Amino acid sequence: MSSVRLSDLRRTTSFRLALMFLALFGTASLTLFGFLYWQTAGYLKSGTDEWLAREVTSLVAASPSQLIAHLQEHAAHDPEANRPFALFDAAGNKVAGNMAKLPTPSLPLDRPFEFKLNRGDELLPFRGLARRLPSGDIVIVSQNVHQMHEFRELLVGAMAWGGLLVLIMGLAGAAMIGAGSVRRIDEVACAIERIVKGNLAERLPTRGTAGDLDRLVDAVNGMLDDIERLMHEVKGVSDAVAHDLRTPLTRLLAGLERAGRRAASVDEYAAAVDEAIGETKAVLSTFGAMLRISEVEDGARRVGFKSLDLAAIAADVTEFYQPLAEVKDVSFSLKDESGGSAKIAGDPSLLFEAIGNLVDNAIKFTPSEGRVTVRVFCQDENPGVMVTDTGPGIPAEEREAVLRRFYRAERSRHTSGSGLGLSLVAAVARLHGLNLFIDDAKPGCSVILRREGASTWRTLAAAVT
Amino acid sequence: MARVLVVEDDVQTAAEIAAALGDSGFDVDCAHTGREGLLKAGADTYEAIVLDRMLPGGVDGLAVLSTLRTVGVEAPVLILSALSAVDERVRGLRAGGDDYLTKPFEFLELTARIEVLVRRQAIPQRETMLRAGDLEIDLLTREVRRAGRLVELLPREYHLLEYLARQPNQVVTRTMLFEEVWGYHYEERTNVIDVHIGKLRRKLDEGGFPTLIHTVRNSGYVLRAAE
Numbered sequence: 001m002s003s004v005r006l007s008d009l010r011r012t013t014s015f016r017l018a019l020m021f022l023a024l025f026g027t028a029s030l031t032l033f034g035f036l037y038w039q040t041a042g043y044l045k046s047g048t049d050e051w052l053a054r055e056v057t058s059l060v061a062a063s064p065s066q067l068i069a070h071l072q073e074h075a076a077h078d079p080e081a082n083r084p085f086a087l088f089d090a091a092g093n094k095v096a097g098n099m100a101k102l103p104t105p106s107l108p109l110d111r112p113f114e115f116k117l118n119r120g121d122e123l124l125p126f127r128g129l130a131r132r133l134p135s136g137d138i139v140i141v142s143q144n145v146h147q148m149h150e151f152r153e154l155l156v157g158a159m160a161w162g163g164l165l166v167l168i169m170g171l172a173g174a175a176m177i178g179a180g181s182v183r184r185i186d187e188v189a190c191a192i193e194r195i196v197k198g199n200l201a202e203r204l205p206t207r208g209t210a211g212d213l214d215r216l217v218d219a220v221n222g223m224l225d226d227i228e229r230l231m232h233e234v235k236g237v238s239d240a241v242a243h244d245l246r247t248p249l250t251r252l253l254a255g256l257e258r259a260g261r262r263a264a265s266v267d268e269y270a271a272a273v274d275e276a277i278g279e280t281k282a283v284l285s286t287f288g289a290m291l292r293i294s295e296v297e298d299g300a301r302r303v304g305f306k307s308l309d310l311a312a313i314a315a316d317v318t319e320f321y322q323p324l325a326e327v328k329d330v331s332f333s334l335k336d337e338s339g340g341s342a343k344i345a346g347d348p349s350l351l352f353e354a355i356g357n358l359v360d361n362a363i364k365f366t367p368s369e370g371r372v373t374v375r376v377f378c379q380d381e382n383p384g385v386m387v388t389d390t391g392p393g394i395p396a397e398e399r400e401a402v403l404r405r406f407y408r409a410e411r412s413r414h415t416s417g418s419g420l421g422l423s424l425v426a427a428v429a430r431l432h433g434l435n436l437f438i439d440d441a442k443p444g445c446s447v448i449l450r451r452e453g454a455s456t457w458r459t460l461a462a463a464v465t
Numbered sequence: 466m467a468r469v470l471v472v473e474d475d476v477q478t479a480a481e482i483a484a485a486l487g488d489s490g491f492d493v494d495c496a497h498t499g500r501e502g503l504l505k506a507g508a509d510t511y512e513a514i515v516l517d518r519m520l521p522g523g524v525d526g527l528a529v530l531s532t533l534r535t536v537g538v539e540a541p542v543l544i545l546s547a548l549s550a551v552d553e554r555v556r557g558l559r560a561g562g563d564d565y566l567t568k569p570f571e572f573l574e575l576t577a578r579i580e581v582l583v584r585r586q587a588i589p590q591r592e593t594m595l596r597a598g599d600l601e602i603d604l605l606t607r608e609v610r611r612a613g614r615l616v617e618l619l620p621r622e623y624h625l626l627e628y629l630a631r632q633p634n635q636v637v638t639r640t641m642l643f644e645e646v647w648g649y650h651y652e653e654r655t656n657v658i659d660v661h662i663g664k665l666r667r668k669l670d671e672g673g674f675p676t677l678i679h680t681v682r683n684s685g686y687v688l689r690a691a692e
Binding site: 274277278281284285287288289292316319320321323324327348349350352353356360 | 571655656660661663
């Protein structure tokens, strides 16, 4: 608590929230108390007023002699004069009863009024009702309302003390909550500072309470995981770029230097230029493939999406690669099991390139007299494409790695290619909300692009971020 | 001699493009800003315009293009761009562009495409028969004959041949073939198109005829009949 300054406390959301609730609760209780007070006081007063009216009516109804007898009897029963009744003549002189004189000179008639009477050494409040008789005399009935007033005062006092208690407890609670959140925010801020300074492995502290701050911290930690993964990937890519671009560039430079040194004839120069062009094209092609992947991964291309039939694209791909399969003596066929229902929102060129990449790989790695099959299907309205070959397959432990940029499985070291193909396919798949699976076809390998039911939008959303 | 206007802000790139097009027999003018490009294209007649997508100085490539189209300049425009996204391409073509090439590009690709654009205007589209040497293509019945003999082609092979025959003696790159015949847009890096061309070539040359479709090293193909 010592580290928490008051100015910090005042700025915290939880402290402010606690204060706000305190104010709200205070107002609500005040209203409730006020209402209770108003109702109780009103009830007590109306009870007295009804009694006064009843008494005065019964006195007025009696004959004069009966009235006097009645008053005397009443006075006998009420020696304390807590309920003083009296009869005064028109001039204001007392005729009978236990009230010494008129309580006020100008007496209000037929409506309850309050007045004070000396009782011993204190002035007590009374409530009374006066009525004029046909003879001009005035009958007064009244009641001591001291207790009623005391009860009201007690009520107000209790309310005031209760309110004060609530206020103190509420303030203390708000300060405690606020201080807690100040400490929490300080912890998180310190962790963030350490991360900014370069310790990417650091994570924000959580308390495992699944509270709102924990949820936020979890989201940020998830983002940090992604950033860390991307940083590693970028580093891996730069290393791979360094290798994949430096090699042809070195060859290019060496070739040109050799030509400059040794070439004697136009033909030799021409050959050197041709060689240089070839190397440069290889560099450009690797470079272009890398740019394409990042372009696909940034997700902006989804703007140009339209509704497509996956089967139609797969048919185009099959038709395009058919001659290549023939040259390699691989039997190559398309099986459309979707019945025209493999509809997908997408970019035709990207999907063609992705499926083409899979087919190209499959044909490349399938030995002659092998078989490559492209299958288009639609399960529970989720379209997909599967490319199966009878090649050597991809070992289970390498399946994740082959999706990384520039990764070349051992088996493919001696074949051509940039090692970017499958990561491009993965990027295209992500962009289209498709998941990429690599499976064992025994023998050979199956690569499946498939949309996954309810998770589609989540995948799409994840692809955007 | 066909005249081409190159609107490109980078002076060296513009000079290289001009040199490459000059080597292919074009008469080239250069402009280095959008404003200059607009003035030149409006004042003179060109058979084709090479237009950089991103130009400095307020008037960018697409603005130049739509202004040209508004004032009635109909010359085919090839857009050069560092932006390869599909919607960029669509935007360029929608603004009135006729072709789109992403940087970095090969100059052979550029000159081949410009030649096609220039030629496209020269050839009347109502042609029903294409001829190259002893090759005859009936565009209505889609029948192909070599020295009178009917050649059986698959639809895609016919499409390839027709595209090549529409630009005789002109280099057509693999990317152009892929875009035109298969209708997808990306830089195809495999040798599959070579295999397709090989099959087509074998069918056409069957019977010991001299080859019609020639491979041009480092760039593409050309359909050329022996003299």
